[in-house]
Amino acid sequence: MTNTNFLIIGGGPAGLMAALSSSEFGLDPLIIDENQTIGGQLIKQTHMFFGSKAERAGTRGFEIGMELEQEIGKRNIKIERQASAVGYYPDGTLAVLQNEKVTPLKPKAVLVATGASENFVSFPGSDLPGVYGAGAVQTLMNVYGIKPGRSVLMVGSGNIGLIVSYQLMQAGVQVKAIIEGLPKIGGYLVHASKIARAGVPILTRHTILKALGGDQVSGAVISKIDDKWQTIEGTQQTLEVDTICLAVGLSPLTEILWQAGCQMNYIPELGGQVAWHDDLMMTTMPGIFTAGDVTGIEEASTAMLEGELAGLGAVKFLKGDSKALQSRINDTACRLAALRAGPFGQKAREGKCKLAECRR
Amino acid sequence: MRIGKHPILDFKKGTKIEFFFEGQPVEGFLGEPIAAALHAAGIKVLRHSVKLDRPRGFFCAVGKCSSCLMEVDGVPNVFSCITPIRPGMQVRRQKGRGRIAVN
Numbered sequence: 100m101t102n103t104n105f106l107i108i109g110g111g112p113a114g115l116m117a118a119l120s121s122s123e124f125g126l127d128p129l130i131i132d133e134n135q136t137i138g139g140q141l142i143k144q145t146h147m148f149f150g151s152k153a154e155r156a157g158t159r160g161f162e163i164g165m166e167l168e169q170e171i172g173k174r175n176i177k178i179e180r181q182a183s184a185v186g187y188y189p190d191g192t193l194a195v196l197q198n199e200k201v202t203p204l205k206p207k208a209v210l211v212a213t214g215a216s217e218n219f220v221s222f223p224g225s226d227l228p229g230v231y232g233a234g235a236v237q238t239l240m241n242v243y244g245i246k247p248g249r250s251v252l253m254v255g256s257g258n259i260g261l262i263v264s265y266q267l268m269q270a271g272v273q274v275k276a277i278i279e280g281l282p283k284i285g286g287y288l289v290h291a292s293k294i295a296r297a298g299v300p301i302l303t304r305h306t307i308l309k310a311l312g313g314d315q316v317s318g319a320v321i322s323k324i325d326d327k328w329q330t331i332e333g334t335q336q337t338l339e340v341d342t343i344c345l346a347v348g349l350s351p352l353t354e355i356l357w358q359a360g361c362q363m364n365y366i367p368e369l370g371g372q373v374a375w376h377d378d379l380m381m382t383t384m385p386g387i388f389t390a391g392d393v394t395g396i397e398e399a400s401t402a403m404l405e406g407e408l409a410g411l412g413a414v415k416f417l418k419g420d421s422k423a424l425q426s427r428i429n430d431t432a433c434r435l436a437a438l439r440a441g442p443f444g445q446k447a448r449e450g451k452c453k454l455a456e457c458r459r
Numbered sequence: 460m461r462i463g464k465h466p467i468l469d470f471k472k473g474t475k476i477e478f479f480f481e482g483q484p485v486e487g488f489l490g491e492p493i494a495a496a497l498h499a500a501g502i503k504v505l506r507h508s509v510k511l512d513r514p515r516g517f518f519c520a521v522g523k524c525s526s527c528l529m530e531v532d533g534v535p536n537v538f539s540c541i542t543p544i545r546p547g548m549q550v551r552r553q554k555g556r557g558r559i560a561v562n
Contacts, residue, residue, distance in 0.1 A: 133522055135490070135543055145467050159467070216523040226526075228503035228516025235520030235540075243495045244462045244470035270462045314514040315503045352523065 100179055103129035105413050106193060106206035108184045108355060111139020112399045113391030113406030114212035115167040118176045120410030120431075124424060126417065128410075129206075130171075131182040131195055137171075138164030139214055140234065141399055143241040145269075146262055150438055154400045161241070163399070184213075187358040208386045208413040211356050212406060215349035215370065215392035220254070223309040229316025233263040233346035240270045248342035252319045253277040254307055258286035260346030264294050267344075275338045278305040278321055280328065287443070308335065310343055319343055351393045359384050364457040368450030369395030375457055378432065379412030380405055383458075388412055395454075397447050404435040460499050478548040493539035493550055494520070494527050505529050505539055506553035529553050533560030 105121055107114045110132035118128045136142055144160025155163050171178065182197035192203045217232035219225070229248065231239075233255070236247045251272055253264045256279035264274045277294070282304050284291045295301060304324055311318035323334035350371045357363060361374040361382040374382045374389045381388050390409040391402035411428050439448050462470070473489030480497060487496030494505060494517040504514040505527050517527035522541035531537040532549050535557025539550070 134541060214521075216521060217519050219518070219524075226508070226513055226515060228505070228514055231517065232519050232524075235518060238520045239495055239498065240462065241468060243491055243499075244465070244468070244472075245495055245499045246460045246462055247498070248460075269466050315516070 100182070100195060100197065100202045100204070101129070101177070102204055103127065103177070103206050104417055105129070105208045105210070106131065106204055107210045107212060108193075109139065109210075109212035109214055109391070109393075110134075110137035110178060111212060111214050111391060111402065112141055112163070112167070113214075113393075113402040113409070114139070114210065115171060116403045116406035117210050117212065117388075117390060117410035117413070119167070119170055119174070120407040120427075121413050122174050122176055122410075123427075124411070124414040124418070126410075126414055128176060128413075129204075130176065130178045131184060131197075132178065132180055133183045135180055137168055137178060137180070141167075143234075143237045144399065145241050145266060148400055150400055153434060154403070154438060160399060184355055187355050193355075208388065208416055209359075210380075210388040210390060210406075210409050210413065211353075211359075211374075211393060212389070212391045212402075212409070213352040213355065213393045215351050215396055217345065218348040218350055220307075220345060220347050222307050224312065224316070225310060227310050227312050227316050228314070229312065229341055230310055230343045230345065233259050233344045234349075236342070236344050237263050237266060240266060240272075246270055246272050247344075248316075248340070249273065250275050250340045251342040251344055252307070252321070252338055252340045253344045253346060255279065255346035255348075256281075256284045256286060256291070256301055256303070257346060257348070258290060260344070261286040261290035261294060263344060263346060264299065265290065265297075268294075268297060268299075272342075274299045275340050276321070277301045278307065279303045280306050280324065282326075306330065307343070311337070316341055316343055349392060349396045351396065353393060356382065356387070356389060356393070359387050361387060361389075362457075362459060364454055366395070366450045366454050366457075368446045368453065373454060375454060377412075378408075379415060379428065380409035381412050381416065386416055395447060395450055401435065401438055401447065404431055404438060407431045408435065460501060476544065476546040478544050478546065478550060480550050481552065482549075487544045489544070491544055492520075493529065493531065493537075493542050493544055493548075495540075496544050497539070497550070504552065507555065509555045512554075528557070530557055535559060
């Protein structure tokens, strides 16, 4: 592994776009990724993206991942796979673990694009094999072609819960029900309608009470809840399922940002603790950038534009400003604002505004 | 438990190989993580928890939550959800914090 001026941690949508935009302006970045494949979570997304043509709407997520990988290949951008950033030291050294060997790297600029991890909810039996993150099930099905089980209860009706439910049906797995604690479906109605038309009940104001089973899930007990989130007696029902999918949100994977001493703020709209960043995605630590889900849970399309901006930010930081660079930055920033402009971007907009005001 | 026909995806499998789970041969395809190959073979319990000896499977499948830690070729605490299978690999359920094999 060779040293680099610009190290990108995470080869998902944000990291790959940062590699492309920074190499356009003459940087020679190095991408490291923990997985065997690059593309991050794009590799398991079989649904078509929304938005405008410029943001690759109408293309399926995994195809976007393949397109990006090809572009990266064409430009000879270096990638180290199955390589983890395991520590950031006060002198700016990043320890990278690969093949049981640690390599210290000392880049002048770093992009932390580590993504997010799925949230968990606790209930009796929630630790049993058969209780899986919805994203984990999506990986198992769509990347490896393996069914998680025969019948599923989906917990959570946000877009991930809805999309994965539909994909479970495509894979030939029965979805018994989708439950949602809130009084209304969380995700896009276009996804919910498709599932409802297929006859899967989406039960709002419902919660899971427990998972049944000895050494793996054999069922789930669910119940209606009132507006104070208390279970309503007499509404309990038992579903015969061997899989319980949790689609209850994601949390940013911020360890490296904490270690680097970046200012962190708790912003619920963004999914938890995130690093403060400026308009070019630079944190409070000069030269340390952040982009994608690690700086606020959104979608792959916004992650890609944040990554693109961070790459351009790294160019500005390492090589200084130029007219061409500035016009490219303006263009990307406009496209990002446009993507967040609709009603579905409201939460992210509010979160990012809150974060911007947190600078100490 | 493998998907036969899929409306969108065409699964390109790697070469079929054999590895070992608790000493018994299991088949999988090159490129598959240990936990995925075991799941396809109907094996969901990957370890037993430290305090209460509870069965655990994978949860996040991205190498973050530590639910899937297994002993692989004598090395404990391997993320079986992101570690690819290799021919002849010896995979065992981890008990508690696991053991380090001493030669």
